[in-house]
Amino acid sequence: MFNKILIANRGEIACRVAATARRMAIRTVAVYSDADANAKHVAACDEAVHIGGSAPKDSYLRWERIIDAAKATGAQAIHPGYGFLSENEEFAQACANAGLVFIGPPASAIQAMGLKAESKQLMEKAGVPLVPGYHGAAQDPALLQKEADRIGYPVLIKASAGGGGKGMRAVDKAEDFLAALQSCKREATNSFGDDAVLVEKYVQRPRHIEIQVFGDTQGNYVYLFERDCSVQRRHQKVLEEAPAPGMTQAMREQMGNAAVAAARAVKYVGAGTVEFIVEQRGKGEMNFFFMEMNTRLQVEHPVTEAITGLDLVEWQLRVAAGQPLPLKQEQLAIRGHAIEARICAENPDNNFLPATGRLEVARWPQHVAFERGAVRLDTGFGEGDAVSPFYDSMIAKLIVHGDTREQALARLDEALARTHIVGVATNVQFLRHVVKSRSFAQADLDTALIQREAAVLFHQQPVSLAQAAAAAIAQALVAERAGEGRDPFSRRDGWRSHGVASRRFEFEFGGEHAAATLAYLHDGALALTVGNVSGALSFERQGEAIDVHFAGERFTASVYASGEMDHVFTPRGAASILALDLLAHAGEGAADVGRLTAPMPGKVISFAVKAGDKVSKGQPLAVMEAMKMEHTIAAPADGTVQELLYAPGDQVAEGAELLRLSAIPA
Structure with missing residues (x-):
């Protein structure tokens, strides 16, 4: 077995490979670009080597620098992960020429499967079904x-x-x-x-089902069953599960044997995936046809690990070191059901537009690495890390396992509900909608599922204005009360010897303006009116969350402030609300009106003022475009424009300060 390997990748897959290597007492070397100098995968390895600029072409695709790093650090082998150089036959051959083991198939196998037309001609000769x-x-x-x-x-x-x-x-x-x-x-x-x-x-109502295969240098081959990857957007996978719903044992064996025949035809070594397009013909009948072979470890390999109890990276390392496959076909079995959700920095409601920015909040459900019946998290990001524009938008993968598909579905929805990310737009809520959609819940799967269920997947708002406002106000009151002293004069509960104190809030929610009134009653109780919803408000902190009672409803909410936005996460969904407490401006010093910040990520359309201009309270200052809507930023008080911090056309992150005002001296 190897003493040291270099991992020629980044992010969650580099962390994933490093974890198995550490368990096997194999030392690891990371490589990193300028953008990844402080990345999680760098800290996950025993050593790290800088290989170039932020763009992949200047770093992770410069295979000569990677080979130099391996030789300089004494690594005996290189694990390519997936993406980047993982299916580059020139790189695989260069590793061999340099006396390094490429932890993957031989260059000849990569080349044979690299072009769709040629690979299909080869598969036809091997007897693998073709479209x-x-x-x-x-x-x-x-x-x-x-x-x-x-x-x-x-x-x-x-x-x-x-x-x-x-x-x-x-x-x-x-x-x-x-x-x-x-x-x-x-x-x-x-x-x-x-x-x-x-x-x-063109196959009608196709499903995308792939078979995990493994080969060793002794000529042994096995298939580790199938994964259904039919839920896709723009031909890219969103959710993957194993085993494939509705798969019969006879069909599984046919597809598995065909996949092994494909691997054997190119003398494959290591982990590979044979992808099939499956035609659904009614009454449970299916035809399958070869699409392509991915000559590497797949992003979705954890679901196979979950149902087999195996570590596929360990298998890769053992096979690359010349050892035989650890198990034979008859020793492999399926246990339970697993589903993986890819969490990406993107905006599903805006055609899945990729997003960048800093993860101001990144809270995950409780998770373990390799334990069936639980939740697993694979990620290369931590709270405070930046999602850069240079690489893939995937932030993490959530993998769940259950005894049944229904149990796995429930566990995945709960895990997604406990995933709280603030700072960049993500697809977490979209994934929850998919999981709960009729088609996915009933395993009515094909590659057009997202288009078919679009009405319940996009532009959904499971959290109401009343709930979001109540949670945001409760969070603000909790923070205020935390600063109270013991003397009665520092109390902030709104008590009055006569009359009723009230407090007005204004909100931007879902592109609409709304107002709320909070009344402090004589007995210490609170009454809240949000739009046309009124009722008693009470709350209690539960760790990081707040238990909120409002207008006859009770729910748990976690609220995170980012700039002027409050991000509210509840078991039923999440929402963002721009909250302005008008009393917060009363008594402010005359020297500084304050900052004006972007309510959400977007583009600066125009400024209506310039530095030195005097403005009046409520006067429009700037226009932003975000979420396909224009938002006007208005002056909170009379003042003078000190500085414009951006220019029209600039993209800005949520909470970014757009301009500064100072108050006009009395």
Whole structure:
């Protein structure tokens, strides 16, 4: 076994590999870019080597620097993780030439499976089922049109060197084919430098089911069952689960044997995944066809680990060191059900637009590393870390295991509800909507699930204005009372010897303006009115959360302030609310009106003032665009503009100070 390995990757997969290596008493070397100097994966390893600039082309894709780092630190092998250089045959061969073990398949296997058309020709010879289509080298448009007509519409045009949904077009009728072909070829050229395409029958209501395979240097092969990865957006996976719902034992064996045949055909070594498109034909009948082989460890490998009780990275290390596979096919078994959710910095309601920024809050559910029946978290981020624009938007993976799929679903929803992230937009609430959607809950799966369930997945607001306002006000009152002294004059409970004290709040919620009134009653009770909802308000702190009673409802909320926004997390969902306590401005010093900050991430559209301008309370100062809406920033009091801190067109983070005002001397 190796004494030291270098991990040629970053983020959660680098941390994941390091954890197994540590358990196996193998020392690890991290590599990092400028942007990752303080990243979690650097601290997770025993040594770290800086390899270049923030952009991948300047660091994580510079394989010569990675090999130099391995040799300089005495590493015997390199684990590529996934992405970056993990499927680069040139890198795999360079490792071998340098006397380093590439913890993955031989370069020849990567090359054989690297191009879709060539790999499908190879699979056809190996007897692996293929989607009816054209996989030839000739690329004359007239020939491709003729082949599409022969296959029958709808067809799918795919870049031969493609991946990640790029260079892919579905065509419903013959007259649209040539235009779609030209578009596909342009995108393929821009993305991969190769405009070659293949044409296949477009499978209706397809499921994406993949088989985990393993091979060793002695010629032994096994399959570690299947994963269903049908829930996708933009041809990229969102949720993955194992085993695949509705899979019969006979179909599992057929797909497993086909996957092993694919691996054997290229003399595969290590962990790989054979991906199949599955056609649903009714009455539980399914046909499966080879799509491609991923010659690396997959992002979703933890669900396979959960149902088998195995550590696939350990298997990778043992096989790369020349050891035989730890188990034979008949020794492998499925136990329970596992689901993985990819938590990404993105805005699902804005076409999954990636987001960047600092994780001001990152609170996770209780989790363990490798224990079935529990919640597992794989992440390369911690609270305070920055999500940069240079790399993939995935922040973490939540993996749950249960005795049944229903139990796993309930456990995943609870784990997502306990995931609180503030500072960047994420898909956490969207994932909860997917998990609770009719299609996913009932395992009515296909790759169009998100489009089919769009009405209940996007632009949802499970937390009402009344609940968000009550939670935000309760949090503010808790903070105020924490500063009370023992003398009666420092009490902040609004007590009066006569009359009723009231306090007015204003909010921005869901793009709408709203107001609330809090009344302090003589007996110490509180009454709150939010919009048209009124009732008694009481609350009690429960650790970091608050137990809120309002208008006959009781719920637990965690509230985190970021700039002028309060982010409210409840078991039923999450919401953000801009809260302005008007009394907070009373008695402020005349020297400083205060800061004016962005209520949410967005773009500065315009400023209506310049430095030195005198402004009146309520006067519009700036316009921001966020969440497809324009937001006007107004002056909270009379004052003078000291400084504009951004320019029109600038992207700003939530809470960013846009301009400064000073009060006009009396």
